[in-house]
Amino acid sequence: MTAMNFPEMEGPPTSADNWDFHGNEHAVASLKHAITTGHLSHAYLFTGPAGVGKGKLAKRLIQALVCEKEPEARPCLECRSCKHIETGDAPDIERIAIGGVCDEGGPAHKDHAADGSTRIRICQVRRLERVASLAPYAAPRRIFVIDAADDLQREAAHALLKTLEEPPSSVLLIMLATDVDSLLPTVRSRCQEIALRPMQHAALATALKSRLGVDELTAARLAREAHGCFGLGVRLHTDPSLSMLRETAAADAERLAAAGRNDRFDYAATLAGRWSKERGSVLETLDCWRWWWRDRLHEAAHTPGATRCSAPEAVRALRAVARTREHLLANTYPQLALEVMMLDLPVLAARAGEEARSPLMV
Numbered sequence: 001m002t003a004m005n006f007p008e009m010e011g012p013p014t015s016a017d018n019w020d021f022h023g024n025e026h027a028v029a030s031l032k033h034a035i036t037t038g039h040l041s042h043a044y045l046f047t048g049p050a051g052v053g054k055g056k057l058a059k060r061l062i063q064a065l066v067c068e069k070e071p072e073a074r075p076c077l078e079c080r081s082c083k084h085i086e087t088g089d090a091p092d093i094e095r096i097a098i099g100g101v102c103d104e105g106g107p108a109h110k111d112h113a114a115d116g117s118t119r120i121r122i123c124q125v126r127r128l129e130r131v132a133s134l135a136p137y138a139a140p141r142r143i144f145v146i147d148a149a150d151d152l153q154r155e156a157a158h159a160l161l162k163t164l165e166e167p168p169s170s171v172l173l174i175m176l177a178t179d180v181d182s183l184l185p186t187v188r189s190r191c192q193e194i195a196l197r198p199m200q201h202a203a204l205a206t207a208l209k210s211r212l213g214v215d216e217l218t219a220a221r222l223a224r225e226a227h228g229c230f231g232l233g234v235r236l237h238t239d240p241s242l243s244m245l246r247e248t249a250a251a252d253a254e255r256l257a258a259a260g261r262n263d264r265f266d267y268a269a270t271l272a273g274r275w276s277k278e279r280g281s282v283l284e285t286l287d288c289w290r291w292w293w294r295d296r297l298h299e300a301a302h303t304p305g306a307t308r309c310s311a312p313e314a315v316r317a318l319r320a321v322a323r324t325r326e327h328l329l330a331n332t333y334p335q336l337a338l339e340v341m342m343l344d345l346p347v348l349a350a351r352a353g354e355e356a357r358s359p360l361m362v
């Protein structure tokens with residue numbers, strides 16, 4: 001009751017708006033502004049590294065739109081609609097991801113979770129198109145969240161263009177992407193893009209400390225390991241095996257940067273073997289490698305003279321890792337894709353105490 005009448009008096013500023021979103025104030029502000037002024041775009045593209053909050057931002061945007069209690073883009077998070085969004089069972093909201101449902105008959109279709117799909121398929125997009133043309137069931141809009149849009153099959157991305165070009169007025173499309181370069185430029189240009197960036201480590205540590213109730217040292221470590229991404233920081237805390245996996249991956253990146261071709265190819269074979277059974281862990285490893293080479297790029301740009309790696313080399317490495325992820329998801333022969341990456345990665349001098357080897361000399 002009081003919340004309805006005196007919303008400005010409810011709670012501290014961060015919880016009063018209930019978006020409960022850390023960092024990237026510009027993103028929240030711009031979405032709230034769009035909602036309150038009636039200028040919501042029909043398609044959004046949220047971009048940024050894994051764990052930066054793209055999914056959470058999508059969730060809050062939807063809650064702000066469907067909330068039964070709070071006006072002015074402030075989701076209450078307590079009403080039936082807000083709760084349904086939180087648990088993922090709202091009838092007019094669909095999440096499209098790798099391995100989702102499809103309504104095309106035949107044994108090859110139904111739910112692509114069972115067939116080891118590595119990309120969002122064209123039949124899933126065709127389904128989106130069909131469902132999008134129907135009037136919403138309960139909510140004022142039908143909302144689709146494509147997670148992750150950079151994992152769309154090429155033909156699927158082309159099919160999506162049709163919906164993006166002439167969207168039914170009752171449809172809102174929210175796409176999430178980590179690697180914008182792998183999106184079709186035509187898809188990208190038809191969305192309103194909101195780029196989410198990692199937080200300053202100190203600010204993230206403070207946020208994690210209060211959210212997780214951990215001590216200062218732990219919070220600082222999590223913030224560092226999460227590279228400033230709130231969601232990743234929380235995951236690292238709740239899943240120690242993820243923390244270990246990422247630590248190992250970063251150490252491997254360090255070791256392989258100075259390793260010879262034989263070592264690199266052995267590693268490629270191991271990773272390729274893992275790809276068939278633990279795809280998630282291989283993608284997680286590649287994500288760590290991107291961060292590792294991003295750090296080298298940062299060093300090259302900010303500490304000239306003291307670098308093991310030039311900026312163009314680091315950029316080359318980043319492209320190689322991104323390309324390999326693409327090839328793996330496109331079902332290219334995984335070992336070959338990983339070996340090509342190993343050849344593309346620059347060879348750096350070992351850190352002090354390690355022996356440098358050229359890959360050509362092994």
Ligand SMILES: [Zn+2]
Nearest residue numbers: 067076079082
């Ligand atoms: Zn609500």
Ligand SMILES: [Zn+2]
Nearest residue numbers: 102109110123
């Ligand atoms: Zn299908």
